[in-house]
Amino acid sequence: MDVKKIKRSEDYSGWYNNLVKNADLAEHSDVKGCMIIKPYGYAIWEKMQAELDRRFKETGHQNAYFPLFIPKSFFSKEASHVDGFAKECAVVTHYRLKNDPETGQIVVDPDAKLEEELIVRPTSETIIWSTYRNWIQSYRDLPILINQWANVVRWEMRTRLFLRTTEFLWQEGHTAHATAEEAIAETKQMLEIYADFAEKIMAVPVIKGVKSANERFAGALDTFCIEGLMQDGKALQMGTSHFLGQNFAKAFDVKYVTRENKSEYVWATSWGVSTRLMGALIMSHSDDEGLVLPPNLAPIQVVIIPIFRKEGERELVMEKADAYFAALKKLGISVKVDDRDNMTPGFKYAEYELKGVPVRIAIGPRDVQNGTIEVARRDTKEKMVLQAADLEHKIPHLLEQIQQNIYQKALDYRTEHIHAVNTWDEFIDALDNKTGFVSSHWDGSSETEEKIKELSKATIRCIPLNNPQEDGKCVLTGNPSKERVLFARAY
RNA sequence: CGGGGUGUAGCGUAGCCUGGUAUCGCGCCACAUUUGGGAUGUGGAGGUCGUAGGUUCGAAUCCUGCCACCCCGACCA
Structure with missing residues (x-):
């Protein structure tokens, strides 16, 4: 595998792009700004x-599914919403193609213009609230707690694999x-779920906070959010709950009748995370090996x-490998035996490091004889020889340790990269040098x-939840302030 | 959309200035020897040189348009 090597420390975005491709996560498609998520990358997303x-x-x-298409008029019903999205919408204007008899080319049929x-x-x-109007009459119909897994399209000027693509996959909850x-409690509950998921599952520490009016x-x-810090010192918004x-x-005239027989407007939340999380995952933990x-x-x-070297060895080794495979699988561990015989172990080591497999077990004739296994962990690159008999209790424990360790590493990095300035x-100086x-x-x-x-390219990432109150002066204007907020340059 | 760069086999590239039908490495296929950190040998397959035009006897090479990607801006829940 003669792949181009780009060092993380020398060219972070080059390293990132390279890694996404080399680790077989995704690639650019023939459509501008759109990516193909490859099986290995999609497996992580799943x-x-x-x-x-x-x-x-x-x-x-509960999950449900709403249409991909939204009538244009729906967008103009909520003024700030249309302002926010108008500049990046793909618009369908026709519903048919035809063969141009003069050129022989396929062209858009001008007669098939949509009303x-x-x-x-x-x-x-918009489409969901237009629908909720029909679903809600009484307080007995509430709450409505719906999520949809879907693709969405935002016509961004500049894209980056996983972090910002024209089409991306996400989930959007609409309650x-x-x-x-009750709506505020829901908003906060979902923020907690996102934060818990990021930290426990992705091993990415996040700061929970609320966005400033601008953001x-x-x-x-x-808008509540979880903000992560990537290895290059830039922040990444990983999820939002609104x-x-x-x-x-009000925009879609969705009212309900209260127990007291009064008509009231319904309160709403929405919350989402996207395939951008893949970017966060990659940029939080990976290194020059992959x-x-x-x-x-x-x-x-x-x-x-x-x-193995000789045919006799092959059988002996494979017998053990299969036994360990079965033992680990029984414990619910996702395990694979790589018995390809056309490549050397060293090649395979490098390949699984590139793909980020947390634990690698090597078994050779020597191990079979000694009743041992060689275990290597991806996060520290540490190698150890274990008694094969310990496999079933040591490996699950090791996996937990690795999960913990990479979280701790990311947390330490973040702790070192929060700078209080006055x-x-x-x-x-903090932005440029630290x-x-x-x-x-x-x-x-x-x-x-x-x-x-304008002056620093940094934006307010969030005002952290439970932010300590302290009197101070605005770093730019010197005007009085009651609390500190978190700024960063962000993706 | 502005500035800069790149586009040649699956991947990474040489050739371009100075036009004559494409170089090398990895990968792929076959066989043999190999296999405890990216194996070796021999033989083989694979190319509309991003794309559309133009100049020319002849274009990867010169000219023009377009497209895509990367970097820096602008833009961006």
Whole structure:
């Protein structure tokens, strides 16, 4: 495998792109800005989906599916929503092609123009709230707790595999509630689920917070988010949960009758995470050897590599390999025996390191004789010789350790990269030289936030939840401030 | 969309300035020897040189348009 090697420390985005391709996660398609998620990458996404889906269902949500197309007029019903998305919508104007008799080419049939254009969904609030109108009459119909797994399209100017693609996969939850309190509780509950998933499953520490007005979702009263910190010191928004107030209920005239027989608008939330999480996963743990996957998401958790020279050895070794395979599989571990005989063990080691398989077990004739196995962990590259008899209790434990270790490593990195600053010089110095989050006072105005963005390219990632209150002065204007917020340069 | 760069076999590339039908490595196929950290030998297959035009006896090479990707901006829940 003669792949181009790009060092993480020298060219982070080159390294990232290279890794996505070399580890067989995804590739560019023939369509501008759109990617093909390859089987190995999709397997990781499926594991993410399964974990999230289980958590959604445990908290009472059901899956449903709404159309890909949204009538154009729906978008204009909620003013800030259309402002937020208008510039990046794909529009369907015709429904038929025909053969041009003059050129012999396939052309759009001008006679097949749609009365009303259809928008390819960039998000589904409008079509869903238009539907909820018919579903909700009484307080007895509430809450409605629905999630959909879908693809959406946002016509971004510049794309990057997984992080920002024109079409991407995601889930979007859309809930309807009788009271604001209940909707807010839902918004926060989903934020907690995202944070828990990111930390426990992805092993990516996140900061929970609320967005400033500038960064808020188009149509929301409050946007909560989880923010991760990537290895190059840039922040990545990994998930959002919005309290939509009654904006969409009013726009789509969704009312319910209370127990007291009064008519009220419904309260709404929406929340989502996307295939961008794949980007977060890659950029949180991986190194120059390739991907590093947390055991909880690795499609292959343990790979067994048999080593043999002669035919007689092959049988002996394979017999053990198969036995270990069966033993681990019985424990619910995802395990694979790589018995390809046209490549050397060294080649396979490198390949599974590239693919981020957490644990590698090698068995050769020597091991068979000694009753041992050679175990290598991907995260530390540490190798050890274990008694084969210990396999069944040591390997599950090792997988847990690896999961813990890569989380801790990412957490340590983040802790080292949150810099509290009090002056503008310190602010710029932290961004340029230390990288990561900058915790500083801000006077709370959108104008100041804009100005800071202009001067430093940093945006407010969030105002952390349970943020300690302290008096201070805005790092730019010197105006009084009650709390610090987190700034960073972000993806 | 602006500035810069790139596009040659599955991958990575040489050739381009100075036009004459494409180089090398990896991978692939066959056989043999191999296999405890990216094996070796021998033989073989694989190319509309991103794309569409133009100049020319002749274009990967020169000219023009277009497309895609990368980097920096602008843009971006």
